[in-house]
Amino acid sequence: MANVFAFVESRGGDVRKAGLEAVSAARQIADQTGGGEVHALLAGAPGIAAQASRLAEVGADVVYVVEHAGLAQYDAESLAATAAERIRAGGYRAAVFSATAQGKDLSPRVAAKLRAPLAPDATAIAVEGDAIVVRHPMYTGKVIGALAITASPALLSVRLGAVPAQPNAKAGRVETIQPAADPGASKVRVVELREGNKGKIDLGEAAVIVAGGRGLKAPENFKLVEELADSFGNAAVGATRAVTDEGWRPHSDQIGQTGRVVSPELYVAVGISGAIQHLAGMRTSKTIVAINKDKEAPIFKVADYGIVGDVFEIVPALTQAVRAA
Numbered sequence: 001m002a003n004v005f006a007f008v009e010s011r012g013g014d015v016r017k018a019g020l021e022a023v024s025a026a027r028q029i030a031d032q033t034g035g036g037e038v039h040a041l042l043a044g045a046p047g048i049a050a051q052a053s054r055l056a057e058v059g060a061d062v063v064y065v066v067e068h069a070g071l072a073q074y075d076a077e078s079l080a081a082t083a084a085e086r087i088r089a090g091g092y093r094a095a096v097f098s099a100t101a102q103g104k105d106l107s108p109r110v111a112a113k114l115r116a117p118l119a120p121d122a123t124a125i126a127v128e129g130d131a132i133v134v135r136h137p138m139y140t141g142k143v144i145g146a147l148a149i150t151a152s153p154a155l156l157s158v159r160l161g162a163v164p165a166q167p168n169a170k171a172g173r174v175e176t177i178q179p180a181a182d183p184g185a186s187k188v189r190v191v192e193l194r195e196g197n198k199g200k201i202d203l204g205e206a207a208v209i210v211a212g213g214r215g216l217k218a219p220e221n222f223k224l225v226e227e228l229a230d231s232f233g234n235a236a237v238g239a240t241r242a243v244t245d246e247g248w249r250p251h252s253d254q255i256g257q258t259g260r261v262v263s264p265e266l267y268v269a270v271g272i273s274g275a276i277q278h279l280a281g282m283r284t285s286k287t288i289v290a291i292n293k294d295k296e297a298p299i300f301k302v303a304d305y306g307i308v309g310d311v312f313e314i315v316p317a318l319t320q321a322v323r324a325a
């Protein structure tokens, strides 16, 4: 039986979906190692403690809360010091982070402080004997590597959507702790956060993503993609790099190797060829639907459902059908 640590991401006083998923992934490891406890670390500005009950709902036995005005924004140095101190004190078998932009910055810092192994960007986790086996895409997703970590603590970061947050109510006992390093004293500070997608559903949080490529021909035709996204009610709009390079959509919409990595329940690719660099950002989506007029387009190799046809005919018909459903 082993206890497992989870680092919980929050923004603007709210726990992010990635944070809930980190707790669920930790729960999965704890259950597979004989039912140990999950200890979550939740840090933010004063008031963040109110979010602790959400972590209990997905399997946290203990929530360590750090409240500090200096943690209203991400503070790498202070959070890395605090997480490392907690992991050291807790003697955990594993420590789970999110493979988000923030988690990819934080987890190596913590691993370096602890001189512990880190398996990044997990898409599947299993406990096999003494080892925690982490599967993760390598070489832009051409192969899936399996890392078996026998050392403790095993640090890992989990790709968004890889371990969906599951209801699993636990006590969620709250303990307030102090930051191990003063947030105000960090050498690096976030001075401003500009939200590229203000008011829109974040790509990482969306259950459904409708993404458009160069097959849409012109920026104004993205309204077809937006209308299809609207018809689902809760969908976000994404794009290929060809599109963001053209300036048709903001860079924050880009999905792929040099954009966002997403794993929604449903990914609809509209006029996208399926270049390897695009697939690197979306191939782990649960269900992929592709619309392309070229039946040889590589996107069809990863698609669960493929529609060979003209986006200008198919997408409006699909939008109507989804609205009517």
Ligand code: FAD
Pocket (backbone or CB within 6 Å): 212, 213, 214, 215, 216, 239, 240, 241, 242, 243, 254, 255, 256, 257, 258, 259, 270, 271, 272, 273, 274, 275, 276, 277, 278, 281, 291, 292, 293, 294, 297, 309, 310, 311, 312
């Ligand atoms: P295209 O490849 O031009 O494909 C357009 C598709 O639309 C074609 O398959 C065509 O058959 C179809 N089409 C055309 N008209 C219609 C129609 N009327 N109806 C239906 N289908 C139609 N790309 C990314 O997306 N994300 C990344 O993060 C990324 N990072 C990269 C990093 C590096 C280092 C490099 C070298 C490249 C990267 N790229 C990335 C670019 C990538 O290689 C491709 O160029 C890009 O993904 C292609 O975008 P696309 O599918 O929109 O365009």
